[in-house]
Amino acid sequence: MRQKHPNKLVAEYLNRLESAAAGLGRGRRTELVAEIREHVDDGLREAGAVDEVAVRNVLERLGPPEEIAAAAGPPPTRAGRLELAAMITLALPFVGWIIGVVLVAASRAWTGREKVVGIAIALLPAVILALSFVAVGPSSGADTPGGTAVATLPEEEVDGSSGGLGPIELVVVLGSFFAGPVAAVYLSSRLRRPPERTGLASA
Amino acid sequence: MEPGGARNSLSQLRRGAVEYCVLALLRDGERYGFELVRKLSEVDGLVTSEGTIYPLLTRLRRDRLVTTFWRESETGPPRRYYQLTDGGREALAGFTVEWARFRDGVDGLLKDEEEQ
Structure with missing residues (x-):
């Protein structure tokens, strides 16, 4: 189980990503979430701040989690x-x-x-x-x-x-x-x- | 063609091209994910959602066009670096030639249309 991100907005974002990526295999999903998390942390380090504006900017640039998940594979959620x-x-x-x-x-x-x-x-x-x-x-x-x-x-x-x-x-x-x-x-x-x-x- | 259709085919074009832009960015040496993604998103009109690059990087790795390795970072936890493989280098060289032909052809047609 991955460790929860200390920032609430980031944690929420990663949760949304995890749900949206439910259709990927567990390994691939875990990796994707880890990569995005690293990206967020790198972005915040670059911004030199963890305030809400910095977080929102990084997440905004990443785009909606659903879009990332969609780019990663077939939509998981098509109810078959x-x-x-x-x-x-x-x-x-x-x-x-x-x-x-x-x-x-x-x-x-x-x-x-x-x-x-x-x-x-x-x-x-x-x-x-x-x-x-x-x-x-x-x-x-x-x-x-x-x-x-x-x-x-x-x-x-x-x-x-x-x-x-x-x-x-x-x-x-x-x-x-x-x-x-x-x-x-x-x-x-x-x-x-x-x-x-x-x-x-x-x- | 409906405007939506045009936008869709443009985004497909981008999707195809971005892969090779990633390879091009790695031509002169390895880069880590964040660096790579920021470089790409600095190019106007290429990428709007930075996050979608990561699935693409995975695809490139699966196709053995890039490999990854971890390296310690001075400012934080270790980072995953991406590096071109020989296969990636070949694919990039091939695309560079094809792209030039494609671009010139399309440009030529678009210009003719304008002049008429």
């Missing part, structure tokens, strides 16, 4: 069928989640961080639900005879008005159904438009 399938399956519970996670992981349209965030959004409620079942035991619910469930669950559990689910569990269950679509929306928002293959100088 793989990304579409990944987002649709991720929105479907259970089997869809598994397939969705595999497809998201296989895609080159997202950065590692975007993949982790997307997958985490999709699966977090389900994981919480699974953990709560493990903690409480699978036999919990209103139809459980005897007191084991009563001892471990909040009292709403036992009136059975919501089929054995308390409000918290209900939220988590509903959440796990909505999480997939939310993750799909997040991931689609991270897909960038295919950048124009503009030349070195766009007059």
